[in-house]
Amino acid sequence: DQQVKQNSPSLSVQEGRISILNCDYTNSMFDYFLWYKKYPAEGPTFLISISSIKDKNEDGRFTVFLNKSAKHLSLHIVPSQPGDSAVYFCAASPSGNTPLVFGKGTRLSVIA
Amino acid sequence: EAQVTQNPRYLITVTGKKLTVTCSQNMNHEYMSWYRQDPGLGLRQIYYSMNVEVTDKGDVPEGYKVSRKEKRNFPLILESPSPNQTSLYFCASSLTRQENGYTFGSGTRLTVV
Numbered sequence: 001d002q003q004v005k006q007n008s009p010s011l012s013v014q015e016g017r018i019s020i021l022n023c024d025y026t027n028s029m030f031d032y033f034l035w036y037k038k039y040p041a042e043g044p045t046f047l048i049s050i051s052s053i054k055d056k057n058e059d060g061r062f063t064v065f066l067n068k069s070a071k072h073l074s075l076h077i078v079p080s081q082p083g084d085s086a087v088y089f090c091a092a093s094p095s096g097n098t099p100l101v102f103g104k105g106t107r108l109s110v111i112a
Numbered sequence: 113e114a115q116v117t118q119n120p121r122y123l124i125t126v127t128g129k130k131l132t133v134t135c136s137q138n139m140n141h142e143y144m145s146w147y148r149q150d151p152g153l154g155l156r157q158i159y160y161s162m163n164v165e166v167t168d169k170g171d172v173p174e175g176y177k178v179s180r181k182e183k184r185n186f187p188l189i190l191e192s193p194s195p196n197q198t199s200l201y202f203c204a205s206s207l208t209r210q211e212n213g214y215t216f217g218s219g220t221r222l223t224v225v
Contacts, residue, residue, distance in 0.1 A: 006154075009152075034213055036213075036214075036216075041218075041219070042218055042219070043116070043202050043204075043216030043217050043218050043219050044155070044202070044214075044216045045216070046213030046214065046215070049213060089154065089155060099143075099145060099157055099160050099170065100214065102147075102154055102155040102156075102157075103154060104152065104153060104154030105154050105155075
């Protein structure tokens with residue numbers, strides 16, 4: 001039973017346009033959500049997070065939006081750059097010290 | 113430099129030959145974890161440890177062992193590797209509060225023939 005779902009395995013976007021990566025979750029008790037970025041032959045790196053008490057968090061070109069009623073979050077990258085091409089993982093933190101739950105990832109390709 | 117170090121980066125071994133993948137972190141993190149990444153399956157947790165001498169099973173613990181004798185090290189042990197354990201493995205660490213995010217190692221690509 002997947003608690004965190006990334007339904008799009010891949011996404012292609014033109015350089016300079018907006019990339020929108022989506023993530024759905026089933027557990028309303030998650031208190032933090034995070035996005036990780038992974039390049040080939042490297043470990044995932046933390047990108048941005050959002051608390052469940054907020055609906056938006058912005059860091060430079062990256063913005064995460066949280067819609068608690070829909071149990072949906074999205075990562076917006078504006079403008080997209082070729083260096084953003086990577087696999088993006090959505091993750092959720094249950095309350096307490098329970099480990100993060102990861103989605104299966106979405107491969108983003110930014111085309112020059 | 114704050115980092116998680118895994119060794120080896122690449123390993124080819126034969127079925128049944130015991131192996132250990134080491135993981136070490138220099139950030140004094142309480143929490144450490146092992147994941148495997150397989151095509152179409154994303155990151156699946158094998159084992160995790162909230163602190164020294166405390167370990168728990170993740171989603172796919174079968175065929176693996178771990179130990180946490182000291183805070184900085186969290187080795188992954190495959191007592192009798194099988195071909196279905198061919199995968200890309202990642203070690204991660206964090207402070208106990210997860211919203212700080214995990215720091216991942218660079219990965220170990222294991223092939224069992």
